[in-house]
Amino acid sequence: MEKKQFQAESKRMLEMMINSIYTHKEIFLRELISNSSDAVDKLYYKSLSENIGLSRGDFEINISIAKDARVLTIFDNGIGMGKDELEQNLGIIAKSGSLQFKNDVLGAKDDKNANDLNDLSVIGQFGVGFYSAFMVSSNVEVISKAYGSDKAYLWSSSGVDGYTIEPCECDFEYGTKITLFIKENTDDEDYDEFLAEYKIKSLVSKYSDYIRYPIKMECSKRVPKSGSDEDNPQFEEVKEILTLNSMIPIWKKSKSELSDDDYNEFYKSKFHDFNAPIAHVHSKTEGAATYSALMFIPQKAPYDFYTKEYEKGLQLYSSGVMIMEKCADLLPDHFSFVKGLVDSDDLSLNISREMLQHDRQLKVMSKAIERSIKNELKKMQSTDREKYAEFWGCFGTQIKFGIYNSFGAAREMLQDLLMFYSSSEEKLITLSEYVSRMKESQKEIYFASGGSVARISALPQVETVKDKGFEILYLTDNVDEFCLQMLNAYEEKPFKSIQSADLDLETDEEKQEIKAKNDDNKAMFEFMKEALGDKVSFVRLSQKLKSHPVCISGSGALSVEMEKVLAAMPTDGQNRAKADKVLEINASHPIFDKLTFLFDNDKETLKLYSDILYNQALLIEGVNIDDPSDFVKNMSEILSR
Numbered sequence: 001m002e003k004k005q006f007q008a009e010s011k012r013m014l015e016m017m018i019n020s021i022y023t024h025k026e027i028f029l030r031e032l033i034s035n036s037s038d039a040v041d042k043l044y045y046k047s048l049s050e051n052i053g054l055s056r057g058d059f060e061i062n063i064s065i066a067k068d069a070r071v072l073t074i075f076d077n078g079i080g081m082g083k084d085e086l087e088q089n090l091g092i093i094a095k096s097g098s099l100q101f102k103n104d105v106l107g108a109k110d111d112k113n114a115n116d117l118n119d120l121s122v123i124g125q126f127g128v129g130f131y132s133a134f135m136v137s138s139n140v141e142v143i144s145k146a147y148g149s150d151k152a153y154l155w156s157s158s159g160v161d162g163y164t165i166e167p168c169e170c171d172f173e174y175g176t177k178i179t180l181f182i183k184e185n186t187d188d189e190d191y192d193e194f195l196a197e198y199k200i201k202s203l204v205s206k207y208s209d210y211i212r213y214p215i216k217m218e219c220s221k222r223v224p225k226s227g228s229d230e231d232n233p234q235f236e237e238v239k240e241i242l243t244l245n246s247m248i249p250i251w252k253k254s255k256s257e258l259s260d261d262d263y264n265e266f267y268k269s270k271f272h273d274f275n276a277p278i279a280h281v282h283s284k285t286e287g288a289a290t291y292s293a294l295m296f297i298p299q300k301a302p303y304d305f306y307t308k309e310y311e312k313g314l315q316l317y318s319s320g321v322m323i324m325e326k327c328a329d330l331l332p333d334h335f336s337f338v339k340g341l342v343d344s345d346d347l348s349l350n351i352s353r354e355m356l357q358h359d360r361q362l363k364v365m366s367k368a369i370e371r372s373i374k375n376e377l378k379k380m381q382s383t384d385r386e387k388y389a390e391f392w393g394c395f396g397t398q399i400k401f402g403i404y405n406s407f408g409a410a411r412e413m414l415q416d417l418l419m420f421y422s423s424s425e426e427k428l429i430t431l432s433e434y435v436s437r438m439k440e441s442q443k444e445i446y447f448a449s450g451g452s453v454a455r456i457s458a459l460p461q462v463e464t465v466k467d468k469g470f471e472i473l474y475l476t477d478n479v480d481e482f483c484l485q486m487l488n489a490y491e492e493k494p495f496k497s498i499q500s501a502d503l504d505l506e507t508d509e510e511k512q513e514i515k516a517k518n519d520d521n522k523a524m525f526e527f528m529k530e531a532l533g534d535k536v537s538f539v540r541l542s543q544k545l546k547s548h549p550v551c552i553s554g555s556g557a558l559s560v561e562m563e564k565v566l567a568a569m570p571t572d573g574q575n576r577a578k579a580d581k582v583l584e585i586n587a588s589h590p591i592f593d594k595l596t597f598l599f600d601n602d603k604e605t606l607k608l609y610s611d612i613l614y615n616q617a618l619l620i621e622g623v624n625i626d627d628p629s630d631f632v633k634n635m636s637e638i639l640s641r
């Protein structure tokens, strides 16, 4: 029979699983049980909506151990899989490009060796799922029969070298049986324990207690032999089938009964995450809508979070029955990173997606959910800044996009969650903290934009504004300036870029002085503007420079930084929006005297100087210069004179 190859990424994933030095190999069981529970959920939902005559009591998940054969089996009478589904679901990680993406991000971020097979943070981004079976098994067989089909198939694999699928017989009507051939012990690893009854029992109660279908296993029990002497009893082993889980959904329990550990373990098993969540929100509400909601903020952004593939949404339950895997309407886009579920008694089981969109209850719920997520984040921001900064690093961009994409409508909800790097505090601060420190005379919130904190610190304008004692917010994310433009002001204090031409920081005296100097040199500046053509709107002297000879400022609504962001976006290459630029020259820099000398004596050289100074200003601003070869030619010409 032909052996099929795993898709490249699945293969990498498998390698990671097989070679994993992860000490928590035991989580494989939680992953497989969770898959079984999902499969049963699907069939139960189908039975309720299509009336196929199955009831809740008909469903179960069954675990059995054959110690000598080193086999552990997990069976569920859920929806099952056909041949194509086996191929699709177990042969391919559906998320194409994901691993590459993750490697790029890791590589770029901290230059860590992203290819390290044991880098668990990499696996953590995927959700571990079915492949975790290979952490403990040398061979995995899946027999599955889709509900309503009369054909069963066997999927089999011993790891990276591929898998086979073939028709087979099976002893059940529908569902999935997963057979794990448990690895032999090694010097470092005890795999035998996964064949021990007590271990399986304890794993189920640790990770899968909440599963709402019985997880049954035949267990041995020592009982006194019938008829044996009461004072001196003889014992015998009998088998009995036990249900290993309590089946009470965690979200139905009261908060006081639950520890952080309970929440964390539930999250990890339910949402297939290696990492515990950074926070959870558990709310029960009665009134306009009666529901329980349990939501989690992940510690890390999923690998596909900032891609089109990412699907937001909360699981939606109606009185304990899952009716939708990802209900997008329950979550606003700006909180799309939240994972969780909502269980309501008010929703009909048969409600369709279309009907849900207009459902009043759902709207009430989603508003309340949005508020409780925000409150949790605000709480974290004020009580645990370090944790919040970690959160912000992962999901801050999404919140800023939220303000931008809603054209400011989400301002009230989101503006207090924003954080930017502060020039004076040298860490992230909130807008409210900035405003509370503003000088009495200060009317505006100053910010500067650039690719990184280091680049912004080196901007010519920053030096002067800092010297005057003002705090500056450093905007390093592409979306930052667009977001602030949408907000327009915070607590009635407008935002002001220190890279804009009309930054008004001079005293009246300084203004007079600079105006006189500008007037005196009007002809020279007009000549320089003429030489630069439409690259700049005008050239003038400035007081905002200290040690640098020149800088570029923006004079319109579109800043130089925004032009840079737009230029990096994929378009058909036409009609790129351009910022109106002003070339500003430091009145106290020796270069200014040189320019006036050239204007009087050598206008051709002044043209070259204009071009070089303009390009220098662009470079320090982090903007690509229009024509590098022209720039280099002009530089060489000046150097060789």
Ligand code: ADP
Binding pocket: 035, 036, 039, 076, 078, 079, 080, 081, 089, 090, 127, 128, 129, 130, 131, 175, 176, 272
């Ligand atoms: P995930 O559960 O995160 O989607 P997995 O790798 O664990 O990823 O599983 C892939 C898919 O295989 C599941 O989404 C599901 O469609 C299918 N699957 C896995 N186990 C079962 C099962 N016991 N019964 C039916 N389908 C299953």
